[in-house]
Amino acid sequence: MAKAKKETKSEQDFLKYIRWFWICFAGGLVTLLLLFLMASWGIFGEMPDHTVLENPKTNLATEIISSDGQTLGKFYFNDNRTPVSYDELPQHLVNALVATEDARFYEHSGVDARGTLRAAVKLGRGGGASTISQQLAKQLFHGEGSKNIIERVLQKLKEWVIAIRLERQYTKEEIMAQYFNIYDFGNNADGIRSASRIYFNKEPKELELKESAMLVGMFKNSSLYNPRRNPVGVKNRRNVVLAQMYKYDYIDEKLKDSLQQTELDLDYSPESHREGIATYFRGYLDGFMKDWIKDNPKPDGSKWNLYNDGLKIYTTIDSRMQKHAEDAVQQHMPRLQAEFFNQNTPKRNPTAPFLELDQSEIDALMRRGMRQSERWRHMKYDLKKSNKEIEESFQKPIPMTVFVWEDGKPSEVDTIMKPMDSMRYYKSFLRTGMMSMNPQTGHVKAWVGGMNYRHFQYDMVKQGKRQVGSTFKPFVYASAIDQLHYSPCDEFPDTPYCIEANKYGNPEEWCPKNSGGEDDYGGTRTLKNALANSVNTITARLIDKVGPQTVADLVKKIGVTSEVLPVPAIALGVPEISVYEMVGAYSTFANKGVYTKPVMVTSIEDKNGTILYQFKPESKDVLSEEAAYVTVKLMEGVTQSGSGARLRGSGRDKYRADYREVVTGYPYEFTNPIAGKTGTTQNQSDGWFMGMVPNLVTGVWVGAEDRAAHFKTITYGQGASMALPIWGIYMKSCYADEALNISKADFEAPEELTINVDCSVVEEDASQVQTEEKLPEELEF
Known part of the structure; x- marks a missing residue:
């Protein structure tokens, strides 16, 4: 009898545990659903509506295009970004990203349930659970995660909601292209087009498999995996991407092994306002565009932003002829300059680089140049220095980088020189x-x-x-x-x-x-x-x-x-x-x-x-x-x-x-x-x-x-x-x-x-x- 009562009590306890399990499970689901709803309603912070999702705000560089269809340069402040469509991405680049970042990208609807459960059980030690859609949501709408655990959970909830909405709004291909376009690859390489041009001097469609693998490897942390500062780490990370591509049958083992033995083979081509092709023309164009913007407002009356609105400027410059012209200058000028230096040594010309001037005339010329210099303007108007202080500063040696012709090519040398001496040094250069x-x-x-x-x-x-x-x-x-x-x-x-x-x-x-x-x-x-x-x-x-x-x-x-x-x-x-x-x-x-x-x-x-x-x-x-x-x-x-x-x-x-x-x-x-x-x-x-x-x-x-x-x-x-x-x-x-x-x-x-x-x-x-x-x-x- 006592034994029977004991068994009955055990059964009741088991049923009670089962009941509480289901209550907790259902409560968890309801709570999770409620949290989702609250996140979507914007209770945890503003959420993008339909129109914002349709046109997410990103800063786009203005592109300068030659008559033969080449990019001469760009105007941008912080974001050197020019978007490309999915059709402009090579398939091996897409495959590399899927294999490395989101193997079930084509199966889920924004949130990978299996990956999320795995991450929860292993506390993140088995890899993160963020899908490409979630990472895009993070890049577009709320940036870096908070260190506060509660804020991180709320941000993750918002991420899930936005990811699901993105999946409803866009095709998989459009999401993929947006993610490649939004990412900052470092060194002013915002988006895949800038990254492929800056690191390999190519358009994205021209990338080789190992180059695609390197760029995808940078998604983990472009600051850490910077190919200019950390080539060994970047190579190792690239090889991980190649291993992932092999794991998911995008490449065979022989190709993986052979590519993992190769070097990065960078062709670093920085895109800045002072480097690249047609720099002087781009300087002229900057003024042209600012004048045009003054007289041509947007339909709503606001002004165009040359650096953020993604304009395309089609020019008459032919990139091939521009290169021929720049090459001609660089072939002739260093030789002519060498002869000029040869004829203006201190022994041959004590007043070098000037001729037919006495010392008082030279002093007057240099003083005039000093007062017309950018250094004078900065110290006079920005730093509010007196004329005497500025003149004294021109006689104090300071570290500087100066221009030289080296082996027939333009180069730079770090030196210590008085600003006045540097002025005279530059006056000895022939211009064209x-x-x-x-x-x-x-x-x-x-x-x-x-x-x-x-x-x-x-x-x-x-x-x-x-x-x-x-x-x-x-x-x-x-x-x-x-x-x-x-x-x-x-x-x-x-x-x-x-x-x-x-x-x-x-x-x-x-x-x-x-x-x-x-x-x-x-x-x-x-x-x-x-x-x-x-x-x-x-x-x-x-x-x-x-x-x-x-x-x-x-x-x-x-x-x-x-x-x-x-x-x-x-x-x-x-x-x-x-x-x-x-x-x-x-x-x-x-x-x-x-x-x-x-x-x-x-x-x-x-x-x-x-x-x-x-x-x-x-x-x-x-x-x-x-x-x-x-x-x-x-x-x-x-x-x-x-x-x-x-x-x-x-x-x-x-x-x-x-x-x-x-x-x-x-x-x-x-x-x-x-x-x-x-x-x-x-x-x-x-x-x-x-x-x-x-x-x-x-x-x-x-x-x-x-x-x-x-x-x-x-x-x-x-x-x-x-x-x-x-x-x-x-x-x-x-x-x-x-x-x-x-x-x-x-x-x-x-x-x-x-x-x-x-x-x-x-x-x-x-x-x-x-x-x-x-x-x-x-x-x-």
Whole structure:
């Protein structure tokens, strides 16, 4: 009896435990359901609604796109993110992420119940339970987890709710793409597109399997697994990803083993505002866009954000031609700079890098440079320092990084130097500006504003304006042809010529001389020969015949906005004009007398592809087609027998070996028609070359920041030595790239040509001495 009672009591106790188990289980479910509901209602914090889920707010970089579809660079503050679609991801990248982060990604609906139970039982020691959808929810809506256990639980609940909503809102493929796009891979690599470009210099679709594995490995912790700081750890983590891909049958064991033995093979290509391709053009574009944003608000009246709104700017720059232009500068400038340093050693020039200045003039120049410097501005206006304190700071040595040419490439060196000494150091560097443009469309194809944007940010294409020297003379000749119907074959006496005082407002008589001095006269010259050899006196005769005002008016009509005073001296190139203006002006000649305003931006789109801006061509008739063509034929003489003849190849072997070394790429051996003009200003301070073929006009300027820093002699200081080689190297590369379709044809003649351009009857003697840009005897050709 007692035994039976005891068994009955045990059964009752068991039933009681079973009952309590189910009560607790049901209560737990109800509590969990209630917590879910409370989280979804926003009781634990604001939750994204349907519209926010549909358009999650992420900062998107503005992308600058070349005419051939390449990304030139981006505008961004903190997030260098440009989204890609799922179709742009290689399958092995997707497989790597699924195998490593969420093996049941295609089976669950946002929350992996099995993974969650496993994590709960093992207290997280068997791996986390967050699905890709949950991780995306975390990245999009609440960021890093709290250290407080209660807050972490509540955040996890919110994560689950948002993940489930995301699964309802988007397809698996869209969730996958969003996760790749949102993740920060470090080193300004926000999102998979930036990461693949920065770490491997590739678009995502071009990634190899091992590269995809490395990037997926970084999802664990991109700060810890940074391939630049921790290559060994990143390689080990990559190999874990490859092992996971093998585990889930995405790759076989042989492939896994072979890839695990390979190195990371990074091709680190940082994307910053001061690095990459077309940096000076991007600097110009930054100003262009800020002006555009001021005048073009969003439909709701708010302003576009250049750095966060994900705009797409379609430009006329051709990435291939831009690279050819930058390569040409980097081939020529270090050699020219080396010769400049060679001629300006303290022994050869105690005032280096300046010439013709005494110490007081140098001190004044340096003081002016000091007060114009960014250091002065910062200390004066940001730090509120006195002038005396600032001046004293320029004499105190400090650590700094300075620019150097190293093995023909731009580089940096850490040193300790006085800021004043660093100013003088940088004033010894020659600068350059170069622009290339299609004269028919006005599309600017290449823009190089200097050698290195990090250290020389002043853009010498559009910002900088320098005296143009003899490159101005074609405007004088064009005016004479247009007004007086002159022919290239017309002859003029090569004798001294003066324009009397007060004739054009000149207070004194103006008597320009040829560069060869008193002995550089005699006989007659055709206009073709005179322009080819930059004969100053004949140019003076022409401007006297048409009047300086006529020339100044023409220059204004063909796009030069810089001040050009209507005085006789403009004939020899005293006006200060930018490379940008000069290329636009010369393009008028190649475009049959029609001026087309240079175009840099063709359209702007928002992140959804809606067109916000589309350029409208601006052009106007300036010269007759005949006058433009005749001027071009005149300039062809410059490259046939004048100061630009070194663009041809024959008969140049007697140039000194060291000179050929500096004039990089010589001989150039072009055989096609080329119209051009060299220019050299007084004391060899500025060297110019303007070169044209039928569908491309390119201008190059080279000189120092201060005109007092220059070559002592014309051997290296002339436009044909300083600037022309850059044009020659650039054009050789453009012609070698046949896909660019750069013309080698003749310039098209007008249907009715009334002016004689065939000067074979009175062709100049090739042995005639050059004038303005004469070479030393041992270098003559």
